[in-house]
Amino acid sequence: MRHLMSPLDFTTEELDRLFDLANDIERTPGKYAHSCDGRILATCFYEPSTRTRLSFESAMTRLGGQVIGFSDAASSSASKGESVSDTIRIISCYADICAMRHPKEGAPMVAAEKSEIPVINAGDGGHQHPTQTLTDLLTIRSLKGRLDHFTIGLCGDLKFGRTVHSLINALVRYEGIRFVFISPEELRVPDYITDMLKEKQIPYEEVIRLENVMPDLDFLYMTRVQKERFFNEEDYIRLKDFYILDTAKMALARKDMLVLHPLPRVNEISVEVDDDPRAAYFRQARYGVYVRMALILTLLNII
Numbered sequence: 001m002r003h004l005m006s007p008l009d010f011t012t013e014e015l016d017r018l019f020d021l022a023n024d025i026e027r028t029p030g031k032y033a034h035s036c037d038g039r040i041l042a043t044c045f046y047e048p049s050t051r052t053r054l055s056f057e058s059a060m061t062r063l064g065g066q067v068i069g070f071s072d073a074a075s076s077s078a079s080k081g082e083s084v085s086d087t088i089r090i091i092s093c094y095a096d097i098c099a100m101r102h103p104k105e106g107a108p109m110v111a112a113e114k115s116e117i118p119v120i121n122a123g124d125g126g127h128q129h130p131t132q133t134l135t136d137l138l139t140i141r142s143l144k145g146r147l148d149h150f151t152i153g154l155c156g157d158l159k160f161g162r163t164v165h166s167l168i169n170a171l172v173r174y175e176g177i178r179f180v181f182i183s184p185e186e187l188r189v190p191d192y193i194t195d196m197l198k199e200k201q202i203p204y205e206e207v208i209r210l211e212n213v214m215p216d217l218d219f220l221y222m223t224r225v226q227k228e229r230f231f232n233e234e235d236y237i238r239l240k241d242f243y244i245l246d247t248a249k250m251a252l253a254r255k256d257m258l259v260l261h262p263l264p265r266v267n268e269i270s271v272e273v274d275d276d277p278r279a280a281y282f283r284q285a286r287y288g289v290y291v292r293m294a295l296i297l298t299l300l301n302i303i
Ligand code: CP
Pocket: 048, 049, 050, 051, 052, 053, 123, 132, 262, 263, 264
């Protein structure tokens, strides 16, 4: 039995097979419409979500399976003090696979240790968001045909952004990747990540002004400043609108540069950018369904 806690749980060869499967599902969805007949996915979300939870539910439903779960810790017995370990033992009696989001780093790992069914980390605190990373990688591969030799700008909350941490960890395994980290001083990418990049001799630079680096980028990965990770409101208010991607900034970028965002967005991408053909974030959300379908099939050993 396999779980998914980090994108690194899959080798790059396994990821290629997963993405090939996701692309096949996109081309020929009918072939997979009954692949999970009789199977149940549990979505245990202790933190709010639109994309991750609903794309998992859409994925399982499109595979012919069914879904149970909770979308809020308050509506589960966690509110009565039940531990994650006990909860997953119970979920193991009811479902065949579980996607879990939790505000505490490592909670899905604790669940996996006690689980009798595959557990997927659907985001744990500021730590990892592996299925978002699978979505990001599938989007890049599908739209550009490869995962190597890119300059990727990551902009916004690079300190608390689990999607950013997961994506960097995954991309360092590909040749010719260069990172540009664009953030205010207070939201710089953590030292453990820059230490890892130095050790692996992967080029990166850290800048504050987005305008200065726009022409260099193959991808711009925008992120939201996450209110829920701040300890005080004042800091959040000061930093929340630090970056706003608008048409004037897009004019500085290459014609084939693509903008990604894990979403939700708040103000960091102006809605006027949505009509730019380089805005790929809504297509990215669609790829999230295909990759989660492929992941469910892979972890249930159906493919
Ligand atoms: N990208 C993402 O994780 O979105 P949700 O928080 O809506 O699931």
